[in-house]
Amino acid sequence: MDDLLDQLRTSIGADHVLTEDADVAAYVVDWTGTHAGRALAVVRPGSTEEVAAVVAACAGAGVAVVPQGGNTGLVGGGVPDASGSQVVLSLGRMRRVREVDPVAGTVTVDAGVVLADVQAAAEKVDRLFPMSLGSEGSCTIGGNLSTNAGGTAVLRYGMTRELVLGLEVVLPDGRVWDGLRGLRKDNTGYDLTQLFVGAEGTLGVITGAVLRLFPATPRHATAWVAVPSVDAAVSLLGLAQQHAGVHLSTFEIANRQAIDLVLAHLPGASDPLGEPSDWYVLVELAGSASDTGLDETLESLLGEAVEAGTAVDAAIAGSPAQRSALWALREGISEVQKVEGATLKHDVTLPIARLAEWATTIGPRLQEVCPGVRLVTYGHVGDGNLHYNLNAPLADDRSDDDALRAAAADLTAAIYDSVAREAGSISAEHGLGRTKVVAAASYKSDVEVDLMRALKHALDPAGLMNPGVLVPPTQ
Ligand code: FAD
Ligand code: 2HG
Ligand code: ZN
Structure with a gap:
C-alpha cells in the first residue's frame, strides 16, 4: 500500500493525499453520524486528469474508491466501510464553473461545484437553476447527480436527472468518457448520461456536467397554510394546480410534531399562525417579472380552500x-431532528391517491410497535414523497433513544412493507447507499436485481467503485 500512496502523492501532490486521523476525520463519518468508517487515505484531486490518475492507480493496486462530494448524503453512500482499505476520493477541489450559455440554457461545471454556487452562476445571467435542497450550501453537483437528488422544486422542474444534458465521467479503469454535450436532441444510442445519474458512485466518478437552465422567476407568492389532514393537503394540491397551473413551484407538508421541534430548536423561529394545527403546507407560486398576478391567484385559491x-x-x-x-420552518426540520436525538429516517413515495389513507393508518400501527414514538412527518407532498421520520418517545421529558433503537428494525419493516403493498418506493430521493441496499433488494424482483448486477459488472468487473453501496451483495 505504501507504493500506492507514493504513486498518489506523485500524481496529485503530497498535500492532497491525507492519511492522518485528524485530517481524514471529516471524510469518514456521514452527516447523520450513523456510518463511521476508516480510510486508507483521502485524496483530493484538482482536475479530471488527476481523478483519472487516482482511479487508474487504485485499480492497478486492487484498492476500492469511494467518491465523495459535500458528504451531506443521508444513506451512508459517500463514506468508506470499516476495513480501512478504501480510498475516499473527494471532489472538493474541483469547483470551477466552466461555461454559462444563457441562450442555449446551459451551465457546464466541475462535479465539485456546490449547488448554491450553480444557482448563483445562473442568477448572474438572469436564469434559474431550479434544484433546491436544505443542504444546498454544502452538497455538490456530482453528489446531486449521483443520488438523483430531489428537493423542493421537483414538482415543477423534475428530479436531477431531468436537469442534466451531458456528463464527463472517469470510468473504473481510469479512462475518461467525455459526454459533455449540451444537446437537447441526441438519439445516437444508449443514454449513457442517465446511466450514471443515481448510480451513487458505483459505476465511475462524475467529474463534469452540463446542466439545464430555465427562465428566472423573480416573483414569488408564498403561504404557510394550516390544513386539517393529509387528505385535505392533497385536495389543496389539486386546487392549487387548477388555479396556478405552471406557476405552482412548491407544495411541501409538515406535521405539528415537526414544527414543534423547529420552534424549540431553530433560533428566531416563530409560529406564523395563532392556533396550532395537525398539519401545515408551504405553498409557493413563482413567475417572471411580468407575472404580476401571483398574489391574487394565491389569495383566491386559499379563500376557496378555507x-x-x-x-x-x-x-x-x-x-x-x-x-x-x-x-x-420547512427547511429547518432535518437539522433540528438531529438535535433532538436518535432519528429513524424513512424517505418514501406513494401514489398520491393512496398517500392520505396510508398516512392515517401507519401512525397507530407504529404506536403499537413502539409506544410513544414521535412521528416527525414532512416532505414533498406534491411529489407523493413523505419523510416519515421517527424520534424516540420521551421519558421524563428526555428523548429515550434506547427505546427507538430497540424497536428500529420492526418500525422500519412496518413502514417499508406497507409502502411496498401500496406500490410505493422505500427511497424516493435519498438513494440506497449502505443504509438501504439490502432492504431495497428484498422489494425488487429477481429480474431487476439481476439487471443491476449485470450493469455493475459490465462497467466495474473488479467491483472497486464504491463497493457495498446501491448494488445488492451476492449471497
Ligand atoms: P455525498 O454525500 O458526498 O455523496 C452522495 C453519494 O454520491 C455517495 O454515494 C457518493 O459516493 C456519490 N458521489 C458524490 N460525488 C460523486 C461524484 N462526483 N461522482 C460519483 N459519485 C459521487 N436530498 C434530496 O434529494 N432532497 C432534499 O430535499 C435533501 N435535503 C437535505 C437536507 C439536509 C439538511 C441534508 C443534510 C441533506 C439533504 N439531502 C436531500 C441529501 C443530500 O444533500 C443529497 O443526497 C445530495 O445530493 C448529496 O450531495 P453531496 O455532494 O453531499 O454527496
Ligand atoms: C428534506 O426534504 C430532506 O428536508 C431531508 O430530504 C430529509 O432529513 C431528512 O430526512
Ligand atoms: Zn426531502
Whole structure:
C-alpha cells in the first residue's frame, strides 16, 4: 500500500493525499453520524486528469474508491466501510464553473461545484437553476447527480436527472468518457448520461456536467397554510394546480410534531399562525417579472380552500424576509431532528391517491410497535414523497433513544412493507447507499436485481467503485 500512496502523492501532490486521523476525520463519518468508517487515505484531486490518475492507480493496486462530494448524503453512500482499505476520493477541489450559455440554457461545471454556487452562476445571467435542497450550501453537483437528488422544486422542474444534458465521467479503469454535450436532441444510442445519474458512485466518478437552465422567476407568492389532514393537503394540491397551473413551484407538508421541534430548536423561529394545527403546507407560486398576478391567484385559491374546509388558516408572506421565515420552518426540520436525538429516517413515495389513507393508518400501527414514538412527518407532498421520520418517545421529558433503537428494525419493516403493498418506493430521493441496499433488494424482483448486477459488472468487473453501496451483495 505504501507504493500506492507514493504513486498518489506523485500524481496529485503530497498535500492532497491525507492519511492522518485528524485530517481524514471529516471524510469518514456521514452527516447523520450513523456510518463511521476508516480510510486508507483521502485524496483530493484538482482536475479530471488527476481523478483519472487516482482511479487508474487504485485499480492497478486492487484498492476500492469511494467518491465523495459535500458528504451531506443521508444513506451512508459517500463514506468508506470499516476495513480501512478504501480510498475516499473527494471532489472538493474541483469547483470551477466552466461555461454559462444563457441562450442555449446551459451551465457546464466541475462535479465539485456546490449547488448554491450553480444557482448563483445562473442568477448572474438572469436564469434559474431550479434544484433546491436544505443542504444546498454544502452538497455538490456530482453528489446531486449521483443520488438523483430531489428537493423542493421537483414538482415543477423534475428530479436531477431531468436537469442534466451531458456528463464527463472517469470510468473504473481510469479512462475518461467525455459526454459533455449540451444537446437537447441526441438519439445516437444508449443514454449513457442517465446511466450514471443515481448510480451513487458505483459505476465511475462524475467529474463534469452540463446542466439545464430555465427562465428566472423573480416573483414569488408564498403561504404557510394550516390544513386539517393529509387528505385535505392533497385536495389543496389539486386546487392549487387548477388555479396556478405552471406557476405552482412548491407544495411541501409538515406535521405539528415537526414544527414543534423547529420552534424549540431553530433560533428566531416563530409560529406564523395563532392556533396550532395537525398539519401545515408551504405553498409557493413563482413567475417572471411580468407575472404580476401571483398574489391574487394565491389569495383566491386559499379563500376557496378555507370555504371548502381544506384549509383552516393561512399566513401569506408580505416581504422577502417573511418568505424566508416561512421557508426556514420547512427547511429547518432535518437539522433540528438531529438535535433532538436518535432519528429513524424513512424517505418514501406513494401514489398520491393512496398517500392520505396510508398516512392515517401507519401512525397507530407504529404506536403499537413502539409506544410513544414521535412521528416527525414532512416532505414533498406534491411529489407523493413523505419523510416519515421517527424520534424516540420521551421519558421524563428526555428523548429515550434506547427505546427507538430497540424497536428500529420492526418500525422500519412496518413502514417499508406497507409502502411496498401500496406500490410505493422505500427511497424516493435519498438513494440506497449502505443504509438501504439490502432492504431495497428484498422489494425488487429477481429480474431487476439481476439487471443491476449485470450493469455493475459490465462497467466495474473488479467491483472497486464504491463497493457495498446501491448494488445488492451476492449471497
Ligand atoms: P455525498 O454525500 O458526498 O455523496 C452522495 C453519494 O454520491 C455517495 O454515494 C457518493 O459516493 C456519490 N458521489 C458524490 N460525488 C460523486 C461524484 N462526483 N461522482 C460519483 N459519485 C459521487 N436530498 C434530496 O434529494 N432532497 C432534499 O430535499 C435533501 N435535503 C437535505 C437536507 C439536509 C439538511 C441534508 C443534510 C441533506 C439533504 N439531502 C436531500 C441529501 C443530500 O444533500 C443529497 O443526497 C445530495 O445530493 C448529496 O450531495 P453531496 O455532494 O453531499 O454527496
Ligand atoms: C428534506 O426534504 C430532506 O428536508 C431531508 O430530504 C430529509 O432529513 C431528512 O430526512
Ligand atoms: Zn426531502
